[in-house]
Amino acid sequence: MKKIEWGKYILIYLAGFLTSFSGVLDSLVKILTLYKEFKKTYIYDSEFLTGNWSTNAEYVINSAELGLLSIQAFDDGSASGEIMSEKICDALPLIWYIKLETESPDFEEFFIDRKFYLKQLQKGRMQTVAVLKLIHEDRKNGAIQFELIGDDTDVLPKRIVLAKNYPQYKSDFKELSNYCAESPKKFWREYYKRQGKKFPESHTKNGVLLPVTS
Structure with a gap:
């Protein structure tokens, strides 16, 4: 009979503990959710x-x-x-x-x-x-x-x-894409000019300098 009584109290305690623990978990989830919303509102969107x-x-x-x-x-x-x-x-x-x-x-x-x-x-x-x-x-x-x-x-x-x-x-x-596509060609033209050489126009494709075999 005493075992039954003790078992009842243990079950009541465990039920209370689990309920309390569940409440703690719910609180943690709510805190994390609130933190995410806080970050979205005040730090980034x-x-x-x-x-x-x-x-x-x-x-x-x-x-x-x-x-x-x-x-x-x-x-x-x-x-x-x-x-x-x-x-x-x-x-x-x-x-x-x-x-x-x-x-x-x-x-x-x-x-x-x-x-x-x-x-x-x-x-x-x-x-x-x-x-x-x-x-x-x-x-x-x-x-x-x-x-x-x-x-x-x-x-x-x-x-x-x-x-x-x-x-x-x-x-x-x-407009900008077309301009930027010409930037490599302009770079190499200036580079060859500084070297005192003629820029090989025939060795470019879409503004990109192709390998030149000597």
């Missing part, structure tokens, strides 16, 4: 960052040069995209596929500006050529502003303001 951005002077005040950024942000807050402008293509002419990346943000991004890294393919891997920080997000009007921290290209402006998803993006992208 994947949906807002994702899209096509431009410095087109028709839409951005005081825009000195046309620049385009197409970026995809992911659920963890990291983001990756392509950036293009005439000056960037001329400064990095051999491979004008330039990426802008940022890692998944930590809680510290609530207190400091988030960093983005401009990278170019060099020697078989992507290497950082400039660092920017995101200093302002205007989610109401669809605009972001970057400030330059470091720049190995020496062509980026100190501040870059971009507007999102404007009508001229496709035509501007085509």
